[in-house]
Amino acid sequence: MMFLDDRKKLILHAIIDDYISTAEPIGSRSVSKKHELGLSSATIRNEMSDLEELGYLIQPHTSAGRIPSDKGYRFYVDQLMKACELTVDEINAMKIEMETKINELSQLLRQASSTMSRFTKYTSMAATPERKNSELKAVQVVPIERGSALVVVVTNAGIIKNSLVKLPETVSPEFLIRVSNIFNDKLSGLTLEQINIMVIREIEILIGSSQEILMPILNGVTECINQIDTSEVYLDGTTNILNYPEFKDVVKAREFLNMIDTKDILPLLLKNIKNAGDNGISIQIGKENEIEEMQDCSVVTANYNLGGLVIGTIGIIGPTRMEYARVLAAMKYIRRKINEEIDRIIGNSFKDFNRDSKTIKGGLTDSDEEKGELI
Amino acid sequence: MMFLDDRKKLILHAIIDDYISTAEPIGSRSVSKKHELGLSSATIRNEMSDLEELGYLIQPHTSAGRIPSDKGYRFYVDQLMKACELTVDEINAMKIEMETKINELSQLLRQASSTMSRFTKYTSMAATPERKNSELKAVQVVPIERGSALVVVVTNAGIIKNSLVKLPETVSPEFLIRVSNIFNDKLSGLTLEQINIMVIREIEILIGSSQEILMPILNGVTECINQIDTSEVYLDGTTNILNYPEFKDVVKAREFLNMIDTKDILPLLLKNIKNAGDNGISIQIGKENEIEEMQDCSVVTANYNLGGLVIGTIGIIGPTRMEYARVLAAMKYIRRKINEEIDRIIGNSFKDFNRDSKTIKGGLTDSDEEKGELI
DNA sequence: TATTAGCACTCAATCGAGTAGAGTGCTAAC
């Protein structure tokens, strides 16, 4: 018997809902009482016994109620749960948070992460993906004072980095501007790998072979790119998990926090995300996650892209007993908001700065788009 | 009897040392056993009773040993504890961490904070002070692409910020360079307050009254300065406290972490620091701290200045039962290292980039300086 | 007079038996 009949679904649904809100094993009696199914506890008991046999429920010990298994949650997420509607107040709160002045991609991700964690009360993370193929959009050398200059690099993904370099004191600001233009001309449009000895030689000739100017600046550029390509990870709401009974034991809490704190694991996690659904959001429940330390948790992530390129990921981590519907609703909203903001910041494909940009965005594969009315 | 005789000091010292390492109330018998004082437990009992009456010790309940009071720790820190010598390995580890390429003040503070927390196993924080009097050292407007430019601001304290602004598409890069120079000339040397309507009018006239160029750039400058003046706070090792028995209760741990997480409290804390000692380091023990939520903790902080201006603070927070000697030793080293790096980064008072710069720094008031041999 | 040995007393922490209660599985009746 592969499929569950309607009654089993109903009962499973009830149990998971209850367990998500109470964190206590659910017994047959409480199901028959709280949800008007017109069934006695004994009947439900039989059904629950079946559900356990089928792997959707687990009994912590013989004389306890039952709790959902990973498989149970998966079924719940895929088939049972009904979409959570955010209230107007909730949406407004998020909207305001998300629209505080943001003018760089990393700020945007950080803000999104923060909003998510505050809203869901779980731990959130955000990361710019580690990619060695950032393309330079602009390179500028800005004189600061005699003997030092600032190298500023902007990529096609809207990330801005700078690096202070020392130069010989003899270099004049005017000369620096010429140098800056040469660098900008020669490097913009290239990726880091494409900056090879040929390009450098070319610049060297144009500048006039003054090594002690060329090298510091080139180092500055390289450092900026390294900063960009080294995936930045933001965390927020790490301590939220202390509010959940699954972490009431300090040892468990410490394990979780330590794991989260070794930030190495997060890019890995975000990279590990399987095929996001058609709405760009992916859910991993318990052992579905390959990372062992995370197998007591669930992870919901969303990717953001610009022109087919994934330029960021945001995710939330919580106990497997997670309010999936709510998290999903929030994630969808935030994802949409982020896309909007990315357009605004980077403004690559100059859509007009209007509310109803969706009429223009026709080509997008975003399945949510049809829903319309974006607040 | 205001002063403690030598024997009382000895006993108090022993008790605090033991308590710092065990976190268990210390009994008379264990003192007489572990430390060869040639005294019976009964004698020690009498002395401990005296020390309690004098306020240096506290008895959690009648049939327990005693633990140090805030006053006890204070006496310990001021008079009893002997300076902790860091091992060569320890110093090397910190040295390597601190010398990873750093080229901006905020990076430096973050790195220092991280090193401190990893070394001491307590929670560390670092902050750039909130000051409305940052002085602009350079302002530059850098063209990025048609329709957008980057405003870069550098302050006298070596902080660099940038802000992306939108400009009319009609503005040419060449014109922007002219504009940039005008801004730089007119604004550098000023503090934010000094940028008044007069200065703006002056710039406006020089540019040629094109409002739609002036305003975005001015907004960009303002935003950069706001970013600078809004004290940035870095935290590190927050979860370290979970390793200490005083936080074995999740509720306590949560309280602490939540308090720490509302970052508003940290600048307040760092501002609250009383007169730092002659070595620039301050210790606040328990209730000595005015902030109520912190009165179960001790806080050790150090300030860094550049030319008399405090440009940063770094601190560590831990239980009152803190390894003061060790923390102090580490803090001294890091403080010295930071001063060194600040010189290197900002290079205002161009000391040569040499190891033995101390011979040049003669004028410094740093009382540690005499110790010499900086690794 | 300062120190120490001895002893009664205190109190948190630990242990264990007993109990309560939530929940199941099974059986028999409907």
Next chain:
DNA sequence: GTTAGCACTCTACTCGATTGAGTGCTAATA
């Protein structure tokens, strides 16, 4: 197929007894 009833299981909680570390006091000692 559903339900009522009942015996059984197992955790969590309670509560008294016990343990043991530590104190304070007193009397003996150097």
